[in-house]
Each structure stands twice: as structure tokens, then as C-alpha cells.
Amino acid sequence: MMTELLVAVAVIAALSALLALLLLTADAVLLAYGECTLTINEEEEKVVEGGNSLLAGLMDEGIFVPSACGGRGSCGLCKVKVLEGGGPLLPTEMPHLTEEEREDHWRLSCQLKIRGDMALELPEEILSLQEYKTRVKRITELNYDTRMVRLEMVEPPELKFKAGQYIQLQTPAYGLTPEPVYRAYSMASPADRRDYIELIIRRVPGGICTTYVFELLEEGDEATVNGPYGDFVLSETDRxxxxxxxxxxxxxxxxxxxxxxxxxxxxxxxxxxxxxxxxxxxxxxxxxxxxxxxxxxxxxxxxxxxxxxxxxxxxxxxxxxxxxxxxxxxxxxxxxxxxxxxxxxxxxxxxxxxxxxxxxxxxxx
Amino acid sequence: MTAQMLIIFFSAIFTDNILLARFLGMCSFLAVSRQIKTAVGLGAAVTFVLACTSVLNWFVYHRLLVPFGLEYLRFIAFIIVIAAFVQFVEIVIERFSPVLYYALGIFLPLITVNCAILGVSLFMIIREMGAVMSFFYGAGSGVGWALAIIAMAGIREKMQKARIPKGLEGPGITLIIAGIMALAFLGLAGALTPPQ
The missing domain is CATH 3.40.50.80 (Nucleotide-binding domain of ferredoxin-NADP reductase (FNR) module)
Incomplete structure (x- = not known):
């Protein structure tokens, strides 16, 4: 009786172990992409670990591709141009790309996995996206429910943007949110002043970020922003x-x-x-x-x-x-x-x- | 020999359809039969997994469980093999055809819990089939299952424009249709006599 039980356990354990081993080998052999080189705009080379999405891989390298949905493939903002190594277009990318974009090698970076060396073309705007540490210099009450907040750049000391663009203001974890959240605000200040930005923020009752701005943020406090984003800029015509x-x-x-x-x-x-x-x-x-x-x-x-x-x-x-x-x-x-x-x-x-x-x-x- | 294989294959599709005669694999049949396109994808995946796991499980049963006298463990052994095999197929597809991988999406892991797969492995033991015969039985059952889900998807696509009584919308009318389809397939019984 005892041996029978042991044999049964041993057989099932051996079968499971064998299959687990097979899967582990398959995973290690088939899904290992090793180190992959991303060539950006034919000049810069970044070596990243393969297997991640392109969006995540770029973020690890300090390149922030705009994404509103966090990589779920629903917002379609994280488009980048993949010249080589992108592989076939995936069904999850289709809804976000027009016919011309497809022919022009645009891909959705959150859906595309890094499976080998890739050549990318990233617009200058994306390469200049980064995180900025700032200090609240001045808070001006514009009316009963709107304030203008001037943030002085600390690190890096300058933020280069075009008039009409926006940044994302980080709301740190506090009573209303267990983790930092980001909200977009347009720069209201002159674009030739790179040492500070001004944001106009209207109070939203119960809003996570606006409550933070109105209840907690004071002059002298630190604040974190990232950007700049957006193409709401003046065209170069005379219309x-x-x-x-x-x-x-x-x-x-x-x-x-x-x-x-x-x-x-x-x-x-x-x-x-x-x-x-x-x-x-x-x-x-x-x-x-x-x-x-x-x-x-x-x-x-x-x-x-x-x-x-x-x-x-x-x-x-x-x-x-x-x-x-x-x-x-x-x-x-x-x-x-x-x-x-x-x-x-x-x-x-x-x-x-x-x-x-x-x-x-x-x-x- | 060849004739017998063909009889096994075709009877598994028509007269002994795993879904319509045995009502196995109903959950994904009801859930994923809204569009012909997805039904074809799932049907193909199920057919492939069925054909392979029936042979694999034949060897596991006859070469591993029978020699140790552990036939009573076949349920758990079969489930382990099916789960591992589906996982393996998923890894291979992801590596070699990302397009197919994304197209199948959630269907692949769903196959693990499709009772038609386990059902075929168990029937193959009960009916004392050989390894080759198990392959044809598995493949035929897969084609039969695919046929049923694609037919159902076709009917449901047409039905979108139909006015269905409120209480019957969704799974209700689908089950009724499945029943009528089963009756229709019953009409084919006797055309082929599978060796029992």
C-alpha cells in the first residue's frame, strides 16, 4: 500500500518535472533574445535586454515616448518609426495606424516586442522628453477657483518647449491616491523663458491633482513634471x-x-x-x-x-x-x-x- | 486499416461530434462563437492541440501509467500534459509567428480548460484505441468541434438582426440553437458506424 502510494506520487512528480523542464528549456531557448541594440536616428546606440516591449525598453533608457494608457494599446499615442527589425504588423496595432503610417513604418511601441536589433527613427521632441525637478516659486490666485502656479526649473535647469505644449505634473502619493498620478497642464508662460513654467490650474471638486495643488502645494515646495508633449502649436503660415x-x-x-x-x-x-x-x-x-x-x-x-x-x-x-x-x-x-x-x-x-x-x-x- | 482510420476520423466529425453529440467544450463554444473569424482561429487551435495531446496522452497512459498500475491517475496526468502542451505551443507560436500569437490572444490559454480536450483523451482510453487511431480520433474531434463552433458563429452573425424574445437573448437562444444543431447531426447517425 505504502509503495503504491509512493510510486504514484513519484510518477506524477516525474511527469510534472519533465514537462516543467521542457517548458523552462523552451522558455530559455526560444524566448531569450539576449542583448539587442537599438539604433536611434542612425547615430545613437542603446543596448537593451530583449523580450520587453519597445515602449518599456526605451523608458529604461530614459526615453519617454508619450503614452496615455500605460501600454495597453488603447490610446495609440506611443507611435514610433521602426525602420528595421520590427517584424510583421500585429493585429493589436492595426486600429491605430493609417494606411500611410503603415507604409511609413510607424509602429505602436507598447505592442512591439524587442526581439533583436532594431533601427528606430524618433522625432527630436521625444528625445527631449524628460523628467524635471522643480520648485514652486509663486502661486497667484486668478479668481475664486483658479490659480496660476509658477514652477522654477531645478534639475535640469532649463525646460525647452514650444508655445502651446503641455507637461505632466506629478501628484505624489497622499490621502487621495496611494501612488503617484500624472495630470497634463499646458504651459501658460513664454516659451523663450526656459528657467520657469507657469501652469493655470482650475479646481475640480474631489480631483486628485487639483486638490493636491490647492490644499497641499505651497510656495517653496518641490514638484516633479515631465514633458514637454503635444503639437498644439502655432503653424507657420500667414492665415x-x-x-x-x-x-x-x-x-x-x-x-x-x-x-x-x-x-x-x-x-x-x-x-x-x-x-x-x-x-x-x-x-x-x-x-x-x-x-x-x-x-x-x-x-x-x-x-x-x-x-x-x-x-x-x-x-x-x-x-x-x-x-x-x-x-x-x-x-x-x-x-x-x-x-x-x-x-x-x-x-x-x-x-x-x-x-x-x-x-x-x-x-x- | 486505412479505411478504419477514415471511418474514425469522419465519424468523430459528423456522427459522434464531441460538441453536439457529447456536449463537451461548451464554455468556449458559447463564449467565442460571436464572429466567424475568431471561431475559425479558436477552432484551428483546438484541432491542433486535440490531435497532438490525444497521441501524447496515449503514450503517457500506455507507457507510463499502465506499467505502474496507475490508471486511476489518468485524469490528473492528462490535465498536466494538456496544460504543459498548450503552454509549449504558446511559446513556439510567440517565437515564430507573433501575428498568429496576437490573433489567438486569450484563446490559447483557454484551450487548457476546454473539456473536449480531456474528453477525447478519456474516450480514447475507454474505447481502447491504438496510438495511430487516437491521432485520427483526436484530429477528427477537433475538426468536428471547429465545424460546430464555426456553424454556430455563422448563425449568430445572421441572428444579430433577428428579433429575439428578451428573456432568450445571449446564452439562452445559443443553447436552443445548439440543441437543434445536435438534433440535425443526430440525423447522420448510422451513416457511419464507429468501431466501439
Whole structure:
């Protein structure tokens, strides 16, 4: 009886061990890719351990490819150009790549595994993405629920960005979150000042990051950001410009206005800024100053409801745009704000001749 | 000999369909039969695994368990072999065909718990088949299972436009259809007589 039991255990154990050994060997032999060399833009070579996703492999090397979903293949932001060693296109990449992108060797770096040497082409913007240690220099109350936070660069001492781009502000672990989370905020400061950035942050009741900014963050504190990201930047044409923003959507447009002031940009530009009540309005004086300093700029604040004295535009921002903008067939439109406001404005202006390639927007997520 | 193999093969597909006659492998049959495309992928994977594991398990049973008098351990031994084999196939596919690997996705590991696979291995013992015959029986059962799930996927694709009584939506109507399909396959019984 005892021997029978032992034999049974031994046989099953031997069978399991044999199969486990087979799997371990297969895993070690078949799935070992060894050290792989990533050649970036034909100049830089990085040696990484194979088997990881390209996104993770690049991050280990300090190259931050933008990704909003964290590598699950749902946001489609982590596209990079793989010239050699990418292998066949995977079904999980298909939905995010257009026909032209596929022919142009674009791949989704979070889905692609590093299986051998690869040659990559990364845009300059991605290579310049990194993490910055900063110090809170100044917090300015813009109105009852919005503040402007100026962060002074500490390490590295300069952040190079284009007007209209955004960074991700790290919220460290605290009461509302067990682990650090990141939220995107546009730079509101002039892009030629690389030693600091200014962010305009509106309080979201219960928001993890805004509660941190409003309740915990004080002048002198340290803060971590990474970036810069985004392609919401001024084009290099001489077309007329319409800016439309609501709430803290004024931030990237403020930065673009600093740029236009510096360049003495002669393009005709109109900025429609929508808010609910008079008390929501801020930075009005600064915008009036831009009207003086930028050659052909006009600021049009639009207030939906007002009780006090107000001789400006009233109603929804789309109503004011409808009244003032007649023809959009040769105009570029830059929008920043809530998805509802953006969609309504784009729909309205498409009726006036706006096309997709002349529409630029930065939707609040 | 050859004729017998062919009879085994075709009877496993039509008259003794593992899914419609034995109702084995129902979970993935119900879960993954919404689209023909995915049904074909899963069907092919199941067929391959069935054909291989039935032979593997034949050797495990007759060369390892029988000599030690451990026939009663066949359930656990078969499950271990099936799980390891599926894992092995997964590694091989990932290495040599990443496209197929991503296309099959979650289906591959799901095969491990498909009771049709274990069922075939057990039937093969009960019916006292030889190694070669087990291969044909396994392959035929796989094709039969694939045929059933693809047919079901075709019906369900058509059914998307149909108005189904509220209470029968989803698994309800699928089970009813599976039953009717089983009845239809029953009509083929007698056309081929598998050697018992």
C-alpha cells in the first residue's frame, strides 16, 4: 500500500518535472533574445535586454515616448518609426495606424516586442522628453477657483518647449491616491523663458491633482513634471487666426500670444474666451495689453450670464463666434477647452468653410 | 486499416461530434462563437492541440501509467500534459509567428480548460484505441468541434438582426440553437458506424 502510494506520487512528480523542464528549456531557448541594440536616428546606440516591449525598453533608457494608457494599446499615442527589425504588423496595432503610417513604418511601441536589433527613427521632441525637478516659486490666485502656479526649473535647469505644449505634473502619493498620478497642464508662460513654467490650474471638486495643488502645494515646495508633449502649436503660415478657449484653456493661448508678441507676428488674430459669469473672468488686463503689443490681435471675452455692468459679448462662446466670424475658408482655428465647447465650435465653423487641416485643438481629457 | 482510420476520423466529425453529440467544450463554444473569424482561429487551435495531446496522452497512459498500475491517475496526468502542451505551443507560436500569437490572444490559454480536450483523451482510453487511431480520433474531434463552433458563429452573425424574445437573448437562444444543431447531426447517425 505504502509503495503504491509512493510510486504514484513519484510518477506524477516525474511527469510534472519533465514537462516543467521542457517548458523552462523552451522558455530559455526560444524566448531569450539576449542583448539587442537599438539604433536611434542612425547615430545613437542603446543596448537593451530583449523580450520587453519597445515602449518599456526605451523608458529604461530614459526615453519617454508619450503614452496615455500605460501600454495597453488603447490610446495609440506611443507611435514610433521602426525602420528595421520590427517584424510583421500585429493585429493589436492595426486600429491605430493609417494606411500611410503603415507604409511609413510607424509602429505602436507598447505592442512591439524587442526581439533583436532594431533601427528606430524618433522625432527630436521625444528625445527631449524628460523628467524635471522643480520648485514652486509663486502661486497667484486668478479668481475664486483658479490659480496660476509658477514652477522654477531645478534639475535640469532649463525646460525647452514650444508655445502651446503641455507637461505632466506629478501628484505624489497622499490621502487621495496611494501612488503617484500624472495630470497634463499646458504651459501658460513664454516659451523663450526656459528657467520657469507657469501652469493655470482650475479646481475640480474631489480631483486628485487639483486638490493636491490647492490644499497641499505651497510656495517653496518641490514638484516633479515631465514633458514637454503635444503639437498644439502655432503653424507657420500667414492665415488669419481664431482662438477659442474656455476656463483654464486660456493657458496655451497665453503662451502662444507671448510668442506672437516676441515675433511681432502680423497675422490677424481674434481670441474668443468664454466663461459663465463675470467672476470667472481673469487675466483681462493682460489680454488688453496683448492687444497693444501684438500687431493685429483682438480679445473678445464672452460672458454667458451677467448681473453687473458688462458691455462686452454675452451668451455662449459659440454664439459670439457666430456673430463675429463670417468666413472661415482661409482661417486657422485653435481651440482649447471642454470637448463639448470644442465640438460645438468646430461644427459651427465648418459651416463657414473651416476644414480639418486648419483646425487645431487641445481637448480637456 | 486505412479505411478504419477514415471511418474514425469522419465519424468523430459528423456522427459522434464531441460538441453536439457529447456536449463537451461548451464554455468556449458559447463564449467565442460571436464572429466567424475568431471561431475559425479558436477552432484551428483546438484541432491542433486535440490531435497532438490525444497521441501524447496515449503514450503517457500506455507507457507510463499502465506499467505502474496507475490508471486511476489518468485524469490528473492528462490535465498536466494538456496544460504543459498548450503552454509549449504558446511559446513556439510567440517565437515564430507573433501575428498568429496576437490573433489567438486569450484563446490559447483557454484551450487548457476546454473539456473536449480531456474528453477525447478519456474516450480514447475507454474505447481502447491504438496510438495511430487516437491521432485520427483526436484530429477528427477537433475538426468536428471547429465545424460546430464555426456553424454556430455563422448563425449568430445572421441572428444579430433577428428579433429575439428578451428573456432568450445571449446564452439562452445559443443553447436552443445548439440543441437543434445536435438534433440535425443526430440525423447522420448510422451513416457511419464507429468501431466501439
Amino acid at each position: 488669419e487666426i481664431v482662438f477659442i478657449a474656455g476656463g483654464s484653456g486660456i493657458a496655451p493661448i497665453r503662451s502662444i500670444l507671448f510668442q506672437m508678441e516676441r515675433e511681432q507676428n502680423p497675422r490677424r488674430a481674434t481670441f474668443f474666451y468664454g466663461c459663465n459669469e463675470l467672476r470667472d473672468l481673469y487675466l483681462v488686463e493682460e489680454m488688453r495689453e496683448f492687444e497693444q503689443k501684438v500687431p493685429n490681435f483682438e480679445y473678445v471675452p464672452v460672458v454667458a450670464r451677467h448681473e453687473g455692468e458688462w458691455d462686452g459679448e454675452t451668451g455662449l462662446v459659440t454664439e459670439a463666434v457666430d456673430r463675429r466670424v463670417e468666413d472661415c475658408s482661409d482661417t486657422e482655428v485653435y481651440l482649447c477647452g471642454s470637448p463639448g465647447m470644442i465640438d460645438a465650435s468646430v461644427k459651427l465653423l465648418q459651416g463657414k468653410g473651416l476644414t480639418e487641416e486648419r483646425t487645431f485643438y487641445d481637448k480637456f481629457a
